[in-house]
Amino acid sequence: MKLNFKNRIAYHYIVATALIVGLVFLVIFFVVKSTVYANLDKDLNFEIQKHTQEITISNDSIYFSNKEELEEREHVEVQVNPVFIQLSGTNGKLFDKSPNLKDKELATSANQKAG
Structure with a gap:
Protein backbone atom coordinates (compact mmCIF):
# COMPACT_ATOMS: atom_id res chain seq x y z
CA MET A 1 0.00 0.00 0.00
CA LYS A 2 1.57 3.22 -1.16
CA LEU A 3 0.37 6.35 0.66
CA ASN A 4 1.04 9.88 -0.43
CA PHE A 5 2.71 12.28 1.98
CA LYS A 6 -0.54 13.82 3.30
CA ASN A 7 -2.15 10.42 4.05
CA ARG A 8 1.05 9.13 5.69
CA ILE A 9 1.07 12.11 8.05
CA ALA A 10 -2.63 11.57 8.84
CA TYR A 11 -2.05 7.86 9.46
CA HIS A 12 0.85 8.51 11.87
CA TYR A 13 -1.19 11.21 13.61
CA ILE A 14 -4.11 8.79 14.14
CA VAL A 15 -1.83 6.02 15.46
CA ALA A 16 -0.04 8.41 17.83
CA THR A 17 -3.35 9.80 19.10
CA ALA A 18 -4.73 6.29 19.68
CA LEU A 19 -1.62 5.28 21.63
CA ILE A 20 -1.74 8.41 23.79
CA VAL A 21 -5.47 7.99 24.52
CA GLY A 22 -4.89 4.31 25.38
CA LEU A 23 -2.01 5.16 27.69
CA VAL A 24 -3.99 7.90 29.45
CA PHE A 25 -6.92 5.50 29.88
CA LEU A 26 -4.65 2.84 31.43
CA VAL A 27 -3.10 5.33 33.85
CA ILE A 28 -6.52 6.62 34.95
CA PHE A 29 -7.85 3.06 35.27
CA PHE A 30 -4.99 1.88 37.52
CA VAL A 31 -5.06 5.02 39.67
CA VAL A 32 -8.81 4.69 40.26
CA LYS A 33 -8.51 0.94 40.87
CA SER A 34 -5.76 1.33 43.47
CA THR A 35 -7.61 4.20 45.18
CA VAL A 36 -10.86 2.24 45.41
CA TYR A 37 -9.10 -0.85 46.77
CA ALA A 38 -7.12 1.24 49.28
CA ASN A 39 -10.29 2.92 50.57
CA LEU A 40 -12.13 -0.40 50.75
CA ASP A 41 -9.25 -2.02 52.65
CA LYS A 42 -9.15 0.93 55.04
CA ASP A 43 -12.89 0.68 55.73
CA LEU A 44 -12.73 -3.10 56.22
CA ASN A 45 -9.75 -2.87 58.58
CA PHE A 46 -11.57 -0.22 60.62
CA GLU A 47 -14.62 -2.49 60.98
CA ILE A 48 -12.42 -5.48 61.85
CA GLN A 49 -10.62 -3.55 64.60
CA LYS A 50 -13.89 -2.17 65.90
CA HIS A 51 -15.75 -5.49 66.07
CA THR A 52 -12.90 -7.83 67.02
CA GLN A 53 -13.20 -6.74 70.65
Missing part, protein backbone atom coordinates in the same frame (compact mmCIF):
# COMPACT_ATOMS: atom_id res chain seq x y z
CA GLU A 54 -16.97 -7.33 70.58
CA ILE A 55 -16.95 -11.07 69.95
CA THR A 56 -16.92 -13.89 72.48
CA ILE A 57 -15.58 -17.38 71.86
CA SER A 58 -16.95 -20.23 73.94
CA ASN A 59 -16.31 -23.90 73.22
CA ASP A 60 -16.81 -24.24 69.45
CA SER A 61 -19.01 -21.14 68.97
CA ILE A 62 -18.32 -17.51 68.21
CA TYR A 63 -20.94 -14.85 68.86
CA PHE A 64 -21.31 -11.13 69.48
CA SER A 65 -21.15 -10.35 73.18
CA ASN A 66 -22.97 -7.03 72.79
CA LYS A 67 -26.02 -7.53 70.56
CA GLU A 68 -27.15 -3.94 71.24
CA GLU A 69 -24.16 -2.73 69.19
CA LEU A 70 -25.63 -4.46 66.16
CA GLU A 71 -28.95 -2.66 66.67
CA GLU A 72 -27.28 0.72 66.09
CA ARG A 73 -28.32 2.85 63.16
CA GLU A 74 -25.43 1.82 60.90
CA HIS A 75 -26.53 -1.81 61.01
CA VAL A 76 -30.28 -1.25 60.61
CA GLU A 77 -30.82 1.61 58.14
CA VAL A 78 -30.06 1.59 54.44
CA GLN A 79 -26.99 3.70 53.81
CA VAL A 80 -24.62 4.56 50.98
CA ASN A 81 -21.89 2.53 52.67
CA PRO A 82 -23.75 -0.12 54.73
CA VAL A 83 -22.02 -2.37 57.27
CA PHE A 84 -22.84 -6.07 57.14
CA ILE A 85 -21.17 -8.33 59.69
CA GLN A 86 -21.13 -12.11 59.73
CA LEU A 87 -19.11 -14.52 61.87
CA SER A 88 -18.30 -17.76 60.03
CA GLY A 89 -15.92 -20.62 60.71
CA THR A 90 -13.29 -21.82 58.26
CA ASN A 91 -15.64 -24.59 57.19
CA GLY A 92 -18.37 -22.06 56.33
CA LYS A 93 -20.49 -22.67 59.45
CA LEU A 94 -22.43 -19.51 60.32
CA PHE A 95 -22.12 -18.49 63.98
CA ASP A 96 -23.70 -15.04 64.15
CA LYS A 97 -24.58 -12.08 61.88
CA SER A 98 -25.82 -8.52 62.05
CA PRO A 99 -29.60 -7.94 61.99
CA ASN A 100 -29.49 -5.99 58.71
CA LEU A 101 -28.66 -9.23 56.87
CA LYS A 102 -32.09 -10.56 57.91
CA ASP A 103 -32.43 -14.03 56.33
CA LYS A 104 -29.53 -13.52 53.89
CA GLU A 105 -25.99 -14.84 54.29
CA LEU A 106 -22.73 -13.35 53.02
CA ALA A 107 -20.73 -15.49 50.62
CA THR A 108 -17.38 -16.62 52.00
CA SER A 109 -14.57 -18.57 50.38
CA ALA A 110 -15.48 -21.61 52.53
CA ASN A 111 -19.05 -21.85 51.20
CA GLN A 112 -18.46 -20.80 47.57
CA LYS A 113 -18.61 -23.48 44.93
CA ALA A 114 -15.33 -24.31 43.24
CA GLY A 115 -15.41 -23.97 39.53
Whole structure:
Protein backbone atom coordinates (compact mmCIF):
# COMPACT_ATOMS: atom_id res chain seq x y z
CA MET A 1 0.00 0.00 0.00
CA LYS A 2 1.57 3.22 -1.16
CA LEU A 3 0.37 6.35 0.66
CA ASN A 4 1.04 9.88 -0.43
CA PHE A 5 2.71 12.28 1.98
CA LYS A 6 -0.54 13.82 3.30
CA ASN A 7 -2.15 10.42 4.05
CA ARG A 8 1.05 9.13 5.69
CA ILE A 9 1.07 12.11 8.05
CA ALA A 10 -2.63 11.57 8.84
CA TYR A 11 -2.05 7.86 9.46
CA HIS A 12 0.85 8.51 11.87
CA TYR A 13 -1.19 11.21 13.61
CA ILE A 14 -4.11 8.79 14.14
CA VAL A 15 -1.83 6.02 15.46
CA ALA A 16 -0.04 8.41 17.83
CA THR A 17 -3.35 9.80 19.10
CA ALA A 18 -4.73 6.29 19.68
CA LEU A 19 -1.62 5.28 21.63
CA ILE A 20 -1.74 8.41 23.79
CA VAL A 21 -5.47 7.99 24.52
CA GLY A 22 -4.89 4.31 25.38
CA LEU A 23 -2.01 5.16 27.69
CA VAL A 24 -3.99 7.90 29.45
CA PHE A 25 -6.92 5.50 29.88
CA LEU A 26 -4.65 2.84 31.43
CA VAL A 27 -3.10 5.33 33.85
CA ILE A 28 -6.52 6.62 34.95
CA PHE A 29 -7.85 3.06 35.27
CA PHE A 30 -4.99 1.88 37.52
CA VAL A 31 -5.06 5.02 39.67
CA VAL A 32 -8.81 4.69 40.26
CA LYS A 33 -8.51 0.94 40.87
CA SER A 34 -5.76 1.33 43.47
CA THR A 35 -7.61 4.20 45.18
CA VAL A 36 -10.86 2.24 45.41
CA TYR A 37 -9.10 -0.85 46.77
CA ALA A 38 -7.12 1.24 49.28
CA ASN A 39 -10.29 2.92 50.57
CA LEU A 40 -12.13 -0.40 50.75
CA ASP A 41 -9.25 -2.02 52.65
CA LYS A 42 -9.15 0.93 55.04
CA ASP A 43 -12.89 0.68 55.73
CA LEU A 44 -12.73 -3.10 56.22
CA ASN A 45 -9.75 -2.87 58.58
CA PHE A 46 -11.57 -0.22 60.62
CA GLU A 47 -14.62 -2.49 60.98
CA ILE A 48 -12.42 -5.48 61.85
CA GLN A 49 -10.62 -3.55 64.60
CA LYS A 50 -13.89 -2.17 65.90
CA HIS A 51 -15.75 -5.49 66.07
CA THR A 52 -12.90 -7.83 67.02
CA GLN A 53 -13.20 -6.74 70.65
CA GLU A 54 -16.97 -7.33 70.58
CA ILE A 55 -16.95 -11.07 69.95
CA THR A 56 -16.92 -13.89 72.48
CA ILE A 57 -15.58 -17.38 71.86
CA SER A 58 -16.95 -20.23 73.94
CA ASN A 59 -16.31 -23.90 73.22
CA ASP A 60 -16.81 -24.24 69.45
CA SER A 61 -19.01 -21.14 68.97
CA ILE A 62 -18.32 -17.51 68.21
CA TYR A 63 -20.94 -14.85 68.86
CA PHE A 64 -21.31 -11.13 69.48
CA SER A 65 -21.15 -10.35 73.18
CA ASN A 66 -22.97 -7.03 72.79
CA LYS A 67 -26.02 -7.53 70.56
CA GLU A 68 -27.15 -3.94 71.24
CA GLU A 69 -24.16 -2.73 69.19
CA LEU A 70 -25.63 -4.46 66.16
CA GLU A 71 -28.95 -2.66 66.67
CA GLU A 72 -27.28 0.72 66.09
CA ARG A 73 -28.32 2.85 63.16
CA GLU A 74 -25.43 1.82 60.90
CA HIS A 75 -26.53 -1.81 61.01
CA VAL A 76 -30.28 -1.25 60.61
CA GLU A 77 -30.82 1.61 58.14
CA VAL A 78 -30.06 1.59 54.44
CA GLN A 79 -26.99 3.70 53.81
CA VAL A 80 -24.62 4.56 50.98
CA ASN A 81 -21.89 2.53 52.67
CA PRO A 82 -23.75 -0.12 54.73
CA VAL A 83 -22.02 -2.37 57.27
CA PHE A 84 -22.84 -6.07 57.14
CA ILE A 85 -21.17 -8.33 59.69
CA GLN A 86 -21.13 -12.11 59.73
CA LEU A 87 -19.11 -14.52 61.87
CA SER A 88 -18.30 -17.76 60.03
CA GLY A 89 -15.92 -20.62 60.71
CA THR A 90 -13.29 -21.82 58.26
CA ASN A 91 -15.64 -24.59 57.19
CA GLY A 92 -18.37 -22.06 56.33
CA LYS A 93 -20.49 -22.67 59.45
CA LEU A 94 -22.43 -19.51 60.32
CA PHE A 95 -22.12 -18.49 63.98
CA ASP A 96 -23.70 -15.04 64.15
CA LYS A 97 -24.58 -12.08 61.88
CA SER A 98 -25.82 -8.52 62.05
CA PRO A 99 -29.60 -7.94 61.99
CA ASN A 100 -29.49 -5.99 58.71
CA LEU A 101 -28.66 -9.23 56.87
CA LYS A 102 -32.09 -10.56 57.91
CA ASP A 103 -32.43 -14.03 56.33
CA LYS A 104 -29.53 -13.52 53.89
CA GLU A 105 -25.99 -14.84 54.29
CA LEU A 106 -22.73 -13.35 53.02
CA ALA A 107 -20.73 -15.49 50.62
CA THR A 108 -17.38 -16.62 52.00
CA SER A 109 -14.57 -18.57 50.38
CA ALA A 110 -15.48 -21.61 52.53
CA ASN A 111 -19.05 -21.85 51.20
CA GLN A 112 -18.46 -20.80 47.57
CA LYS A 113 -18.61 -23.48 44.93
CA ALA A 114 -15.33 -24.31 43.24
CA GLY A 115 -15.41 -23.97 39.53
